[in-house]
Amino acid sequence: MVDPEEPTIGNAQVRELEERVRELERDLESMTRRTEFLQEALLKMAKNRIPSRPIVLSEDPSSVDNHFKGPELLKVKSKPRAP
Structure with missing residues (x-):
């Protein structure tokens, strides 16, 4: 209805x-x-x-290679800390 x-x-x-x-x-x-x-x-x-292996780069921003790696920045190696 x-x-x-x-x-x-x-x-x-x-x-x-x-x-x-x-x-x-x-x-x-x-x-x-x-x-x-x-x-x-x-x-x-x-x-x-x-399969490719990861690219290891330093944290140094003055590195010319870092500018051109773009998406290849898979792994960043850090500097050891002072005690």
Whole structure:
């Protein structure tokens, strides 16, 4: 039974909402395919990855090498502390 106090919407609004749902379903399907593709690519890259050893650098900021290493700064060797 319909509640007489419940607001009603017209057929045009129903069609607009149905079209919006279809659009969102298409977007979700597209994003799901992209995610699956990227997951497969990551797995392939992980299988083909050549293990590398970490680069050890000093904390000396004047070191020219530190400027160019960027993401390769995997491990920083610290100076021993004075007693």
